[in-house]
Amino acid sequence: MRNIITIARKEIQAYFQSPIAYVLVGAYAAMFGYFFWSLVYFFVRASMQSQMSGRAMPMNLNELVIRNLLGNCGVLCLFMIPMLTMRLFAEEKSRGTMELLLTSPLRDWEILLGKWAGAVTMYTSLLLFSGLNMVFLFAYGKPDWKPLAVGYLGLILQGAAMLALGMFLSSITQSQIAAAFSTFVLLLMLWVFEWMSNMDQNTLTTVLTYMSLLRHNESFIKGVIDLKDTVYYLSVSFFGLFLTARSLESLRYRG
Amino acid sequence: MIQVEGLTKRYARNVAVDHVSFSVEKGQIVGFLGPNGAGKTTTMRMLTCYMPPSEGTAKVAGFDVIDKPLEVKKRIGYLPENPPLYPDMEVGEYLRFVARLKGIPEKEVPGRGEEAARRCSVKDVWSKLIGKLSKGYRQRVGLAQAILHNPDVLILDEPTSGFDPKQILETRDLIRGLGGDHTIVLSTHILQEVKAMCESLIIINKGKIATSGRLDELTRSNGAVLELSAPQGATAEQITSALSAVAGVEKAGAVDDGGLWRVDISTAPGAEIRPQLAQAILAQGWNLYRLDSASLSLDEMFLRLTSAAEEVQ
Numbered sequence: 001m002r003n004i005i006t007i008a009r010k011e012i013q014a015y016f017q018s019p020i021a022y023v024l025v026g027a028y029a030a031m032f033g034y035f036f037w038s039l040v041y042f043f044v045r046a047s048m049q050s051q052m053s054g055r056a057m058p059m060n061l062n063e064l065v066i067r068n069l070l071g072n073c074g075v076l077c078l079f080m081i082p083m084l085t086m087r088l089f090a091e092e093k094s095r096g097t098m099e100l101l102l103t104s105p106l107r108d109w110e111i112l113l114g115k116w117a118g119a120v121t122m123y124t125s126l127l128l129f130s131g132l133n134m135v136f137l138f139a140y141g142k143p144d145w146k147p148l149a150v151g152y153l154g155l156i157l158q159g160a161a162m163l164a165l166g167m168f169l170s171s172i173t174q175s176q177i178a179a180a181f182s183t184f185v186l187l188l189m190l191w192v193f194e195w196m197s198n199m200d201q202n203t204l205t206t207v208l209t210y211m212s213l214l215r216h217n218e219s220f221i222k223g224v225i226d227l228k229d230t231v232y233y234l235s236v237s238f239f240g241l242f243l244t245a246r247s248l249e250s251l252r253y254r255g
Numbered sequence: 256m257i258q259v260e261g262l263t264k265r266y267a268r269n270v271a272v273d274h275v276s277f278s279v280e281k282g283q284i285v286g287f288l289g290p291n292g293a294g295k296t297t298t299m300r301m302l303t304c305y306m307p308p309s310e311g312t313a314k315v316a317g318f319d320v321i322d323k324p325l326e327v328k329k330r331i332g333y334l335p336e337n338p339p340l341y342p343d344m345e346v347g348e349y350l351r352f353v354a355r356l357k358g359i360p361e362k363e364v365p366g367r368g369e370e371a372a373r374r375c376s377v378k379d380v381w382s383k384l385i386g387k388l389s390k391g392y393r394q395r396v397g398l399a400q401a402i403l404h405n406p407d408v409l410i411l412d413e414p415t416s417g418f419d420p421k422q423i424l425e426t427r428d429l430i431r432g433l434g435g436d437h438t439i440v441l442s443t444h445i446l447q448e449v450k451a452m453c454e455s456l457i458i459i460n461k462g463k464i465a466t467s468g469r470l471d472e473l474t475r476s477n478g479a480v481l482e483l484s485a486p487q488g489a490t491a492e493q494i495t496s497a498l499s500a501v502a503g504v505e506k507a508g509a510v511d512d513g514g515l516w517r518v519d520i521s522t523a524p525g526a527e528i529r530p531q532l533a534q535a536i537l538a539q540g541w542n543l544y545r546l547d548s549a550s551l552s553l554d555e556m557f558l559r560l561t562s563a564a565e566e567v568q
């Protein structure tokens with residue numbers, strides 16, 4: 001356990017020692033801030049119009065603002081995750097520090113769990129940082145906090161799965177650019193599989209739709225913890241970790 | 256401390272290490288010598304559990320590298336050819352990270368890091384970024400990383416490459432000072448390095464061990480140089496054939512060196528046949544001017560062993 005924490009701590013430090021952490025925090029704050037502002041602006045306009053029209057309709061903050069915000073966060077992941085995972089192994093391999101990790105008294109799974117945990121922690125803190133905006137919703141409105149919490153849980157599960165896949169792609173190359181780009185393409189593919197749901201139903205489209213990463217987040221965003229979707233995210237995470245372990249093993253054999 | 260038997264590493268297209276066997280006693284400093292690409296690094300990587308051997312066994316401190324890799328790794332300090340450093344970390348931060356990786360208890364972590372830094376004289380750059388250090392300092396931080404957990408066995412891959420002469424001398428002193436407590440295997444392709452630091456030697460070429468043994472035994476006398484005068488009209492053939500007749504002579508070569516004949520004689524290592532040679536010369540009625548034992552220098556031995564193997568191939 002201590003080994004995992006040691007590696008995870010080093011990964012988190014590494015994000016802050018390079019500009020990646022600052023670029024991500026800045027970009028994420030700007031994008032999230034814009035989404036938040038535009039959705040709240042739209043909500044205020046709409047509620048004012050409904051009051052002016054004489055028949056005030058009850059409008060739900062959770063439904064109109066928070067759901068859309070969390071949905072947008074899921075899409076932002078597509079761009080953030082490759083930046084978080086690209087250096088995990090590719091950098092160690094190109095710098096030769098892989099030799100230090102692989103010749104220290106650690107098991108392979110401790111190395112990869114540590115790296116994954118570090119990346120998930122970094123991602124989660126970015127996500128929670130965006131929660132600062134939500135303070136305003138609670139200050140001026142009465143949103144329900146439970147669906148919000150479930151939505152964040154869904155985003156964390158989705159991120160963990162994406163990070164595991166990205167980590168695998170980082171472990172098969174020495175080039176951070178190659179790792180980032182292939183991760184981006186893979187996540188994009190897994191996203192656009194969702195379009196299959198609009199086509200006629202056959203086995204292929206059903207399977208592809210089921211594989212879509214973002215689709216499984218819909219229930220969480222609505223505030224429902226769905227066992228099927230939780231299992232999906234956990235199994236994708238496990239699959240990514242498993243592939244990374246195999247890739248480390250092949251690295252040992254090939255040198 | 257280290258027992259290696261039949262160690263082999265095969266890749267898809269070539270055999271990097273081919274049935275290598277040797278053993279290293281506790282406290283010894285062993286030089287691993289060979290031309291570039293001879294299989295030194297691959298052998299070291301197998302000893303440090305970085306990669307598994309395709310065949311054969313290696314034991315470090317009694318633990319097998321395949322069955323008990325964690326035990327082996329705890330007892331080994333490894334400095335790869337490119338020191339495994341994180342340029343964005345400070346030296347102190349890096350050494351503390353390594354200390355935790357090596358499983359040193361949390362409360363000893365700062366102390367052990369500082370002690371390793373002091374022994375490798377990198378204490379003065381403790382809070383500098385590794386990326387800003389000179390090559391010599393980086394190499395020494397790498398060495399500090401290897402000795403930090405006080406391992407029984409130190410494996411150093413070209414520890415002095417890229418140093419200036421002063422740094423080379425300092426590093427040699429440091430490594431010699433570490434011998435005794437630690438068993439050290441160091442690889443190099445610089446012959447002076449071996450002479451300066453090692454007690455015994457393993458020469459490896461094309462993945463095979465060309466020779467191994469104690470340095471003084473390997474370079475001990477294996478021939479004679481003599482100068483003699485022979486009557487006018489004597490030919491080189493006459494002289495060589497007369498001397499080749501002496502028991503123990505493997506090869507003799509004579510050249511006319513301005514009136515005196517200079518003869519180089521080679522024998523099996525350690526054989527002493529100078530009295531017999533002297534008698535043979537006097538029996539011919541020649542005058543003997545000089546009779547020395549010749550020992551093969553490390554450089555000659557190295558060249559002979561590594562190029563002989565090439566001819567066979």
